[in-house]
Amino acid sequence: MKPRLALVPGEPAGIGPELCVRLAQQPRSDCDLLVFGDADTLRAAAVALHLPLRLIGEAEQVRIPGDLRLHAVSNTASNHFGTPDPRNARAVIEALELASDACLQGRFDGLVTGPVHKAAINAGGIAYTGTTELLAGRAGCDVVMMLANDIVRVALATTHLPLRAVADAITANGLLSSLRIIHAALRRDFGIDTPVIAVLGLNPHAGEAGHLGNEEIEVIGPVLEALRAEGMRLVGPLPADTAFLPGKLAGFDAVLAMYHDQGLPVLKYSGFERAVNLTLGLPYPRVAVDHGTALELAGKGSADPSSLFAAVETCARIAAQRRLAG
Structure with a gap:
């Protein structure tokens, strides 16, 4: 049927x-x-x-x-x-x-x-x-918003928030939940046995070793290490300005962006007409x-x-x- x-x-x-x-x-x-x-x-x-x-x-x-x-x-x-x-x-x-x-x-x-x-x-x-x-x-x-086209899948750690509120909304528990949902969805819904997920940093240059922000060191990095210990293949935290280069993107099954306008402009530029919005976790x-x-x-x-x-x-x-x- x-x-x-x-x-x-x-x-x-x-x-x-x-x-x-x-x-x-x-x-x-x-x-x-x-x-x-x-x-x-x-x-x-x-x-x-x-x-x-x-x-x-x-x-x-x-x-x-x-x-x-x-x-x-x-x-x-x-x-x-x-x-x-x-x-x-x-x-x-x-x-x-x-x-x-x-x-x-x-x-x-x-x-x-x-x-x-x-x-x-x-x-x-x-x-x-x-x-x-x-x-x-x-x-x-709990759910995660992911937008996808034929070129890239971009999930969001936060969705429709003012930019001032984004940093406070990036929490360890939130990232753990989001990455587990994304990983499970890539396996179940897309048939990818061992998905590779790129995780963007919040700050320019992914914080520049703490000189441009500490969220990568204090929040994002420790979450990625914990989930790698569970067997997930996670790359990052990556600088957002270079993560979407075609050579790098070819090695990722999905990208987790920290906020709405960090990841979605790239997706929409790469193929807006065929883009769709998925709700992962339902x-x-x-x-x-x-x-x-x-x-x-x-x-x-x-x-x-x-x-x-x-x-x-x-x-x-x-x-x-x-x-x-x-």
């Missing part, structure tokens, strides 16, 4: 719905998809793109391009592409909750998510910091697009669907790998 994947379009006023319509035009041999979203919004996206769309029930067979299985989660207010309505925040969150719960219950083998609009959700009266945090809370586990694979809602493009038919296509392919591949691993 093909893996069953749940798909959540995200913000209805953004490009998520039309990317799902484009996805429905592609024949799939790697997975079965079910969308959790608003039927009228998906139909409106299909009309805007001049593409066929036939929304079918969960048990029906996809037969022709444009067929899309749907679990309806209706918006409260009429949707207008390009203009988020906070009244629809509840439907966005409900779709994520229903899909994640279905994965936790074993009804689906993985979750793919489109872009959400944090400001609209919070304006709708729902305290929301991000989908990664929401899914981790429902699963009751009981099921979750893969998201690596872009925002692009409100200025919504409903115009010009949004590039490559990241969503890559997210579905990646999630299906990981789900199949987990089945093989048992």
